[in-house]
Amino acid sequence: MFARCLIVALLVVATAAAEDVPPDDVGRSLTLPERTDHWVWLDEPLFRHAMLFDGDSGEVLGTVDQLGSLTGRHPHVSRQRGETYVMETFYARGHRGERRDFITIYDSRTLQVIGEVEIPPRTADVGHGLWLGAVLDDERFFVVFNQEPANSVSVVDLESRRFVGEITTAGCALVYPAGPRRFGMLCGNGTALLVELDEEGREKRQATSEPFFDVVTDPVTEKGVRDGDRWLFASFEGYLHAVDFSGDTPKPEAPWSLFTDAQRADDWRVGGLQHIALHRPTGRLFSVVHQGGKGTHKDAGSEIWVYDLKRRERIQVIEPPSLLGVFLRRITGIDPDSWSAWLLETLIPSPGAHSVVVTRDEKPLLFVRHRETGAAGVFDARSGEFLRYLEETGLGGAAMVVP
Amino acid sequence: MFARCLIVALLVVATAAAEDVPPDDVGRSLTLPERTDHWVWLDEPLFRHAMLFDGDSGEVLGTVDQLGSLTGRHPHVSRQRGETYVMETFYARGHRGERRDFITIYDSRTLQVIGEVEIPPRTADVGHGLWLGAVLDDERFFVVFNQEPANSVSVVDLESRRFVGEITTAGCALVYPAGPRRFGMLCGNGTALLVELDEEGREKRQATSEPFFDVVTDPVTEKGVRDGDRWLFASFEGYLHAVDFSGDTPKPEAPWSLFTDAQRADDWRVGGLQHIALHRPTGRLFSVVHQGGKGTHKDAGSEIWVYDLKRRERIQVIEPPSLLGVFLRRITGIDPDSWSAWLLETLIPSPGAHSVVVTRDEKPLLFVRHRETGAAGVFDARSGEFLRYLEETGLGGAAMVVP
Amino acid sequence: MTAIDQWVEAAARQMARRVGRRGFLSRLGRAIAGGAIVLPLLPVARGIASSVPHNASGRDPDLPGDEGDPTKCEYWRHCSIDGFLCSCCGGSQTACPPGTEMAPVSWIGTCRNPADGRDYAIWYNDCCGRGMCGRCFCNRNEGDRPIYHPYRSNDVNWCAGASSQIYHCSTALIIGLAEETQPEK
């Protein structure tokens, strides 16, 4: 019977002469190229994975899976360890049976799974996927926000690859890294919480700030951006708060308005999903804005306003491209140069964008993304010039991470 | 602290007076209504489930999950037992780790999982999802086609809910039920295989037909339809074969041409996915056809030709509606009555349809479906009149099952 | 104590009976020890759900006046919903689709009923244990707050407490009249 295999081969394959294309090697898998500053991970909740794009070429470099939650829990990266982490939830029978949660550890270069750490099966599952987990500053500990619905934080030691313990965090949510052994949280009473760990990753102390916002009348969104020891949070009504986590207790700073009175009268409003981004070297804040009433704080933005943080003023306006057009063009398979493609992109009104992230380097790229389609585009973050689309990003998703 | 719960309630809820809308009961789940003849299950490989639609109202009645395979393995139904079966594959870590396969058993009325039977982890995974499993005629045994890549068939006793055993099936694939203890298969040498089981579900005998088609020059597609003891298969070149499985060995009948010489000269060709359907009471065969060359046997059809099986002639032509238009309208959220919707449906050329199924009753419905979008429409199968779309069928999928 | 307080307390007691004193107290204890905001507990125990006959339209015939269409995002009860409408998934605005389980906790909205002009408190209970329904996606955020204010946050997967935390679709149940008016209307 094994001879039959040879016969199969005989039927279709003749001897290869020297001048022909040589047979390919089989069984090869690529590794990632050298990391550049222009990479970005894009979550895709329907395909249940995150894809790594090169912002310069627009090409995909690789994928990690992410199963078991409502929407993506995006990858987290330790550059020092050369590892990438994904929080995952598995059920014994797909969507049923016993639940188990893990931190899955990937080699950042090969994207092979090289380890896992089991954690309590209460990892928070939140639509926006942001700040549900974090690698702390010296990349020794990984913290996971739990919501069951009682809140707590699980700590994982990345060096020994083991679960250290769980810290109860009174009415506070999310994890904002603020040092090698400290992270911040936002609380339901309008305060910020600082949690400090000891060298073993166990709770050392907690400290609560003065209340600095009103949860009902003008809450800050959870989509904060880090500025060194400080975290910046925008409020629903467009005030930028900062909290300094470097001291013994979190220190809120006086907020300032992202809108002039005239802009506010015109109903300009912050909002979207990952709706603010910070480029620290130039002190520029990117903010997704739209015109709308209260309750529209998750709507897509029609514009991206760029602020000089020092001068506290708007210095630029960027208009997102029509991300729906490129999405429809790809899923319908219409030729990009065709008359139909042009009509499609022209006819369908631009849906705006929900998310922005910016790379950390001196020639930064700005990535923008639309939640319902997952479509994304790339801008030169300095000039505001539109560079390219990231094509076929999937069918949905808004979160982006610069690794 | 429990008092806080009451305070929360106090903040938002006042006493309900008699004339107000009364509080709703909580924790209720519906059961399915009485089965009608116009139900259809639609596979959705991206959402990894199958949805039950009512063809008369166009409404969704329920969902069963289906995880772990390339594309849907659609539900199978035992009316007698009131049970619905789904072949599932689970990995210990989502897409990694140990693989285990099961037949998941649902109560057909509540769609609750009421049991499972573990089977060898080699269930075939095939893009089209058709005839990979079957309930045999008296609904005692369920058979599963395995491909690892060696072919075999697993037998499950639905009465005792246990795995009976595995039958090796020499170079033959798929399972076509043909009696309480018998099923057919198609083989790589152009023959059909009959497998008979004993009362315990163990292999009793196998019998092979004479070769009746050429696998290379004009193979029959796997998308057969059952006509009592016979199965009908269309060949790539448009000849309708029948195999009678009621005797000791499968008996192929002489094929007849679905196309006239003129039609064949005009490149008319059968094809799609679930591309033929049979309404037994009227002896009508529905066949998805298009114009195209060799190698286009999975392309969408531009028309559905209706044949009178007795007279062996075409009696009607049905044109599928533009399934891409309705798909795009729903995913873009455009108002169906708007100018944009009209333009969209008009501008985008109709992509045709890949699949057809017909209900078994005296007032049959014909369901048509487009593979890349999953979009579906409903016709009166007698008059050929288009009745409605099945809206939001998902984002892909072609297989349909009338339970 | 108002009627609703008594109802909430009775609900908690009923739930305690169903899941057994130990299970209930340990869950409650965890919530209290965690210092979290304790969420309203519905009288639904883990894995126990009543099955009711299917009502094809998804409409509640007992409701007075013209409530509108519960399969539409614009339907009044959906003012703070985020997810797939169970009315489009084989359930209704008040009941889960066949085979799914209503979670015992939820977030709360306040929406104005156009039929009687009154504001009602709405519980958006998720139906769980089967993958995303995928139909009638609806996201309205009137009154929605960030997840540190969880019982007002529609971004949370509210399948906590169900036997599986896999999200399928969302319902919109009336708790009673609201004292506050619909926010951000």
Added chain:
Amino acid sequence: MTAIDQWVEAAARQMARRVGRRGFLSRLGRAIAGGAIVLPLLPVARGIASSVPHNASGRDPDLPGDEGDPTKCEYWRHCSIDGFLCSCCGGSQTACPPGTEMAPVSWIGTCRNPADGRDYAIWYNDCCGRGMCGRCFCNRNEGDRPIYHPYRSNDVNWCAGASSQIYHCSTALIIGLAEETQPEK
């Protein structure tokens, strides 16, 4: 025996060495006992894969002439492919994306290379162990046959033999010159 026969035999021997005599023979034995058509076995053992540096373009610089763009469905090697092109997923037309594993069995096509006008036998090896890539879906069926003729069937999930049978994307490897011409061209 032709050179390719020797190569296939050598490949089988090499594989046997890698997975150990017992494992290999048991797999081969199962295939033979099953009476199935034995599929060409590539010299890749379960879970063993070589990692090679990334070649960003996905193009093979050693190929003569203008081969075209392997990220396009129209690319010549894709004449019988059905799936997501690995060239669009972080791999290339001959190598799997990072972290995925090439399955040791595959289906076969025969495609004409426009660069030299010759017909080549192509192995469409699937890359496995991660969910669907979702990019550059391509379905061409020139020479495709139903699944009872498996080594010519692109509808089969060809992740059999890999450590996980979850399908990610498809490659298109040259085996050598084909004796038959590209069918159904």
